[in-house]
Amino acid sequence: MGYEVPTLVQAQAIPVVLAGRHVLVNAATGTGKTIAYLAPIIHHLQMYDPRIDRASGTYALVLVPTHELCMQVYEILQKLLHRFHWIVPGYVMGGENRSKEKARLRKGWISLLRL
Numbered sequence: 001m002g003y004e005v006p007t008l009v010q011a012q013a014i015p016v017v018l019a020g021r022h023v024l025v026n027a028a029t030g031t032g033k034t035i036a037y038l039a040p041i042i043h044h045l046q047m048y049d050p051r052i053d054r055a056s057g058t059y060a061l062v063l064v065p066t067h068e069l070c071m072q073v074y075e076i077l078q079k080l081l082h083r084f085h086w087i088v089p090g091y092v093m094g095g096e097n098r099s100k101e102k103a104r105l106r107k108g109w110i111s112l113l114r115l
């Protein structure tokens with residue numbers, strides 16, 4: 001995405017997440033929290049050897065409170081996954097065709113769920 005330097009929140013949170021510890025981040029809007037949790041997830045998933053495939057189901061779940069935030073996170077996720085074409089993102093927001101939602105959950109290795 002062309003970012004060269006992590007934001008403060010990213011620099012503080014990412015190493016702790018990568019170390020496998022639980023993290024609670026509280027920071028102002030626009031400080032880079034989204035990538036602080038998405039980057040470690042992608043880092044972890046892209047290391048699987050052999051690579052996970054489409055039949056593997058969901059590996060990561062992100063819960064978001066609103067439709068808008070869900071779409072915002074999905075957009076960033078798609079950009080971050082640009083180089084990792086085998087990692088499939090998906091989202092489920094409710095109010096949609098159930099079988100389509102199920103299919104997305106089944107093949108989405110990183111799924112966003114709107115609460």
Ligand SMILES: Nc1ncnc2c1ncn2[C@@H]1O[C@H](COP(=O)(O)OP(=O)(O)OP(=O)(O)O)[C@@H](O)[C@H]1O
Binds near residue numbers: 004034035
């Ligand atoms: N390391 C970085 N360098 C430069 N820009 C960045 C970096 N990380 C994120 N950004 C940009 O900063 C903006 C805010 O990032 P992001 O949406 O992740 O913040 P946030 O804290 O999750 O915000 P919100 O609380 O509104 O969800 C976005 O435009 C994103 O592309």
